Amino acid sequence: MDLSDILVAIDNVVWGPFVLIPLLLGTGLLLTIRLGGLQFTKLVPALKLAFLRRNDGHHEKGDVSHYQALTTALAATVGVGNIAGVATAIHLGGPGALFWMWMSAIFGMAAKYSEAFMAVRFRTTDAKGDISGGPQYYLKAAIPTKVGLVLSLVFAVFAIIASFGIGNMTQSNTVASTLDVTFGLEPAFVGIALAALTALVLLGGIRSIGKVTAGFVPVMIVVYVAAAVVVLLLNVTGIPEAFGLIFTDAFTGTAAVGGFAGAAVAQAIQFGVARGIFSNESGMGSAAIVAAAAKTKHPVRQGLVSMTQTFIDTIIVVTMTGLVIITTGAWQGDQTGAAMTAEGFSTGLPGSSGDVIVALALVFFAYSTILGWAYYGERNVERLIGIKGVLPYRVVFSIMIFVGAISELEDVWTFADIANGLMALPNLIGLVICSGLIARETRAYLAADPTLEQEPDVSTLHGVDDLTRA
DSSP states (O other): OOHHHHHHHHHHHHTSTTTHHHHHHHHHHHHHHHTTSHHHHSHHHHHHHHHTOTTTTTTSSSSBOHHHHHHHHHHHHSSHIIIIIHHHHHHHHOTHHHHHHHHHHHHHHHHHHHHHHHHHHBOEEOTTSOEEOSHHHHHHHHSOSHHHHHHHHHHHHHHHHHHHIIIIIHHHHHHHHHHHHHHOOOHHHHHHHHHHHHHHHHTTHHHHHHHHHHHHHHHHHHHHHHHHHHHHHHTGGGHHHHHHHHHHHHHHOBOOBTTBOOBOHHHHHHHHHHHHHHHHOTTTSHHHHHHTTBOOSOHHHHHHHHHHHHIIIIIIIIHHHHHHHHHTTGGGSSOOHHHHHHHHHHHHSSTTHHHHHHHHHHHHHHHHHHHHHHHHHHHHHHHHHOGGGHHHHHHHHHHHHHHHHHSOOTTHHHHHHHHHHHHHHHHHHHHHHTHHHHHHHHHHHHHHOTTSOOOOOGGGOTTOOOOBOO
8 A cells, every 4th residue: 555545545534424524514513503594694794894894993903904814814715726626526526516515615604703703712912922813722722621732732733734735735736737737837937936925925924914915815816706707608508507417416426427437425525525625624723813813893703704705715716616617518528626627717718718817816826825824834833832933934834835836746635635634623623612602602792783883892791701812
């Protein structure tokens, strides 16, 4: 048994029917029930708070605004997973995998809300005066036993490991290979450019990252979605059939069609949920790390803003990619990953514009993901060994971007899946344990501020404990 076989075996256990998939969906369902379906009832107010009221919490403690925290989290999640990950899920699990990506997002929104709430609720300040928070802190603070300490440390270790997989090498490798095929650029040149640009931004910390992501993340998403809408309009007659395939194959599996080998229902669920989490990171605890740095009046407000990230990432961007692949018939071909998505856009758009759009989207999506995950990684380094470890981590992280770009990384996706899963486990367990606290304080706040337009004195709210703030 070689390394690839070992990684696949581990991946099948972690993402199998008895570990992460039931824990992810089960935790999301539990939180959805305890929070009263908050992802449905408060989505519109949350979107307004995120995009129309950017100065909310302007005078509160924190390093970045609501909006910058959201765009940094979006930067980390809207990446290769939205282009290559969707295609891989459909290639391995059939069109039905897209349905299970939706399910992971719908229930994942409750998990994303909860982890962001906890991050702000239990955030702290590092030796330089910067805000630090996330599962590596709130698991220990909210569960004051050895269990909480172990969960927090395990999360921190696997978050650092994951930052080199999902947040680094998979991104730079996909960008380098895509630009090589599309424009003939040398992978080494691409790797050097990505590493240098990342290092420059990282020198400014989260404030610098927040400013960069706030500037180009919304633009890159709008441009990509607009291109996908054009493809769908040109293939509008295939949309009903595409939805039919998605819903039918989610529960029946997919027979062999064209170059597609067929998939069982179990494959649709496994790869749909796994790639869904790879894309939106709900339940992983990663986005909570930047949520902790937000200037906000109350944890509930930032939790709701963070929740919209999953909606934008999966319900909008992932859906657009999936529909393009299915309506154009690209999923029936022999391609997979980013090449399949590029084939879909190329089939649906005139000339070579499809290839160019996908290539440029990959560059911006991947670069933004690298920036977001660099911050996630360094905050966990700070948790384990202190502020002195941040600079060395940034140097190593930048070097690994180059390594990823020039290497043959056949096992990186499998490695990234495993690291994601092992990172999510302690966070999900912690959210289940803390679900009562989350639900109680959320109900208390929303009773006083149901539209998110009030500014209640949180100290007077029944059911809300003294909030731990930086």
